[in-house]
Amino acid sequence: MKDMVKNALVHACVYFTIAMALWLIVGFVFAGPVEGIVVSASILAACVFMALLQSLWFTDRVMKRPGYPVRILGFGVCGIVVLGACAWLGGWVPRAVPEAWITFAVIYLLLLVLFTVVFSFVYRNEVAKYSDALKRFKARGSEGGQ
Template sequence: MKKIIVQAASAACIMFTIVMLWFTGMGYLFAGPSYGLNLTMSVFGAALGMAALQALWFTGAVFRKLAYPARIAGFGACGLPVLALCAWAGPWFPLDDPGVWAAFALVYLFILAGVTAGYTIYFKKTAGGYDQALARYREKNRREAAACPRPSLTPQKGIPMKEKLAFGTKVMVAHVLTYTLCGFAALFLFDYQSSVEAIGMRPLDDPIVGLAPVFQIVRGALFSLVLWLIRPAFMGRKHGWLVVWAVIAIIGIFNTPAPSPDSIEGFIYLAPTDAPLGISIGGTLEILAQTLLFSVAATWWVKRPARHASGAPGSSPAGPDTAKSSDPKF
């Protein structure tokens, strides 16, 4: 249950970040710069900058042998200018008041000291110190990588047709169910009935629209074909659902070759419409939510056989090499 909660929270954070960035960009494009948009982007810049500094000073990717106090000092010295730049770009407070800047620096140092003390106590209790905790973390990742190697990208032969059909059926059913669930939820949440015709869509009582779930069987079959082709990219990964969602969101929503709504090409070539804001935002949220739920459900479902695989060659949808890799991570 704890893992499920953590994964759901991670997915919600990722989805929130993507939606916020997307609509902030749309705001800049159609409404121009404003205080609210600048403030939002400055907060995102601060989060990105501090995350980059955390990776620089505390992961060992650059500074492998550096004492913990030196890491804290380096992070603190770099973090204050980054936040000050974001505060100026926002702006977060009146920029011409030296007293406010002094208070900002004091608050930063106070928070840095508190967080440092908290982590120091935590590392001392759990591992004896930061260096020991980092060594334990690396060893854990090494063992997980050795226990669950990534499948080869070379085509696998000898996979029974039954396994292929089971893979395709699960992906198709996952798509139809999540599409129907999110479609009905958006229908009532965003009042599609009174606004879809304003943007050139068929009315909801049109017979073809009523058959939409049936047409989704074809779409689900196409999804299963694509996911089967790229299955080595997500079957052996801990967060394989994120790989699937990234592929669908990037290629199928934001970077479509045709100028479709919500895509980059659509922003360039489609003329603005008088569609209500609710249907514009609702449509994007519906698509993101449905593709996210589909990615999570489909990835979890197609990996289930491998959890109970007997180890016989060809018993895993990802191919013979992955049948022995014990328990693929969700």
């Protein structure tokens, strides 16, 4: 049941993204670059680019050597550049107000730290669970087979 719900949610996200991209194209064709369409397009672009950055920095398929701190730093630096560009092009933050950009950067950094702490905690708990299960498995194997 859990896999079915997860699968349904993934499909819903994919369908929503495709529909949003198509409707943005239609919106640009018929209404031009009006504020709502530009903001929506920049949010979609930010989501796509951040997902690509996550795949780049947090999978072993692209980079095998970097440790977690290096991955966080690389993702964080690339992420602020991507989100800053999307915010600039999409008009998320007033361009002429430096305080707004500072606030934007501070919020980004706080969220990056928060998510890093939460994911580190979850990861450590998962590693501990698997380590305990492996110890029990090995203990059971040594009792019965030797």
